[in-house]
Amino acid sequence: MNNFSVPYELSKSIRASILILAPLISRFGRGNIFFPGGCHIGERPIDLHIEGLKRMGINIEIKKKKLTAYIKKKLIGTEIFINKVSVGATISILMAATKAKGRTIIKNAACEPEIVDISNFLNLMGAKIKGAGTKEIRIEGVKILKGGEYKILPDRIETGTFLIAAAISKGSIVCKKTDPTLLKDVLFKLRQTGLDVQEGKNWIKLDTHEKRPKAISFKTEPYPGFPTDMQSQFTLLNSIASGRSVVTETIFKNRFMFIPDLIRMGAKICRKGNQIFCKGVKRLVGKRVFAQDLRGAASLVLAGCIADGKTTVHNVLHIDRGYENMEKKLRSLGAIIKKRSFFEK
Numbered sequence: 001m002n003n004f005s006v007p008y009e010l011s012k013s014i015r016a017s018i019l020i021l022a023p024l025i026s027r028f029g030r031g032n033i034f035f036p037g038g039c040h041i042g043e044r045p046i047d048l049h050i051e052g053l054k055r056m057g058i059n060i061e062i063k064k065k066k067l068t069a070y071i072k073k074k075l076i077g078t079e080i081f082i083n084k085v086s087v088g089a090t091i092s093i094l095m096a097a098t099k100a101k102g103r104t105i106i107k108n109a110a111c112e113p114e115i116v117d118i119s120n121f122l123n124l125m126g127a128k129i130k131g132a133g134t135k136e137i138r139i140e141g142v143k144i145l146k147g148g149e150y151k152i153l154p155d156r157i158e159t160g161t162f163l164i165a166a167a168i169s170k171g172s173i174v175c176k177k178t179d180p181t182l183l184k185d186v187l188f189k190l191r192q193t194g195l196d197v198q199e200g201k202n203w204i205k206l207d208t209h210e211k212r213p214k215a216i217s218f219k220t221e222p223y224p225g226f227p228t229d230m231q232s233q234f235t236l237l238n239s240i241a242s243g244r245s246v247v248t249e250t251i252f253k254n255r256f257m258f259i260p261d262l263i264r265m266g267a268k269i270c271r272k273g274n275q276i277f278c279k280g281v282k283r284l285v286g287k288r289v290f291a292q293d294l295r296g297a298a299s300l301v302l303a304g305c306i307a308d309g310k311t312t313v314h315n316v317l318h319i320d321r322g323y324e325n326m327e328k329k330l331r332s333l334g335a336i337i338k339k340r341s342f343f344e345k
């Protein structure tokens with residue numbers, strides 16, 4: 001296999017996982033990647049990926065911000081304790097383990113539904129993975145993975161974002177083809193805002209009955225705790241809700257980058273370290289704002305939808321990494337929104 005490089009724009013987890021695909025595809029392959037990108041929401045180290053993969057026999061050299069990975073002799077199954085809960089590292093090690101020789105046990109694994117999903121997919125292809133979704137995953141390496149067809153999970157963060165769109169606009173929404181069991185904590189918090197949330201097997205309905213939501217305090221945590229990817233959207237909700245709230249971000253310390261713009265739009269928020277303190281206001285005012293990360297970008301767009309006057313959100317390219325046709329979907333809900341390319345006047 002030839003050397004290859006991975007485009008910088010790819011998300012952090014995907015890039016880190018591709019790091020292991022090179023040696024997996026061919027025993028004698030060698031893969032080069034630059035350090036992963038993703039949103040600049042705090043440090044995004046990949047030491048846990050590297051440590052785990054090294055223990056399985058993957059040689060990783062780091063020179064001038066470039067990583068080169070190859071298998072020295074064999075990919076070998078082993079017991080790996082991941083020091084900090086990491087979705088990306090769990091996935092990297094899990095994927096490598098499917099084709100390693102012998103058994104791999106991942107301890108302190110992340111439990112996110114996406115890990116269960118990827119394991120189900122790999123099992124369908126012939127992998128032998130047990131325990132995904134728990135703290136301990138056991139993998140028996142196999143020689144060959146075959147092809148297969150698989151329907152991936154609905155995007156729980158996209159569902160959550162659209163529920164917030166309705167919650168902040170005194171509106172109502174039915175999200176179809178979703179899975180409420182993936183959003184337990186998010187729905188629990190939404191119910192705490194006093195809004196009417198109902199759910200069925202594959203749908204969720206939120207109806208505000210034109211009521212203003214009540215502010216809620218929360219802290220982000222690994223699954224099944226409150227997802228860091230929903231923090232910005234709930235912070236927006238708090239900014240226009242009745243009452244005060246405290247939000248604590250424990251996963252990525254820089255996930256408050258959209259707040260200065262939200263304050264310019266009229267929100268009353270103050271930040272101290274990894275916490276923000278908010279007093280809800282009745283209205284936001286349209287402004288020209290600059291998105292800096294995916295969920296912050298989505299939240300600024302939603303803020304613009306409910307603000308008085310016109311809001312222009314620059315840098316919306318961040319949104320494309322996480323939402324398909326967001327503006328079209330928002331238009332179908334009644335928002336007046338237009339997406340323009342950088343070069344359009």
Ligand SMILES: CC(=O)N[C@H]1[C@@H](OP(=O)(O)OP(=O)(O)OC[C@H]2O[C@@H](n3ccc(=O)[nH]c3=O)[C@H](O)[C@@H]2O)O[C@H](CO)[C@@H](O)[C@@H]1O
Binds near residue numbers: 047087
């Ligand atoms: C546990 C958690 O909430 N993970 C979220 C994280 O996954 P993502 O896979 O991006 O990040 P990880 O779960 O790997 O990171 C969780 C924490 O571990 C740290 N870390 C990670 C890898 C590593 O090698 N070394 C290290 O120290 C990170 O800096 C972070 O503080 O962001 C995604 C995108 O926003 C979310 O979908 C995931 O739910």
Ligand SMILES: C=C(OP(=O)(O)O)C(=O)O
Binds near residue numbers: 037
């Ligand atoms: C920050 C996110 O993604 P990434 O890890 O790709 O930067 C996100 O999904 O909110």
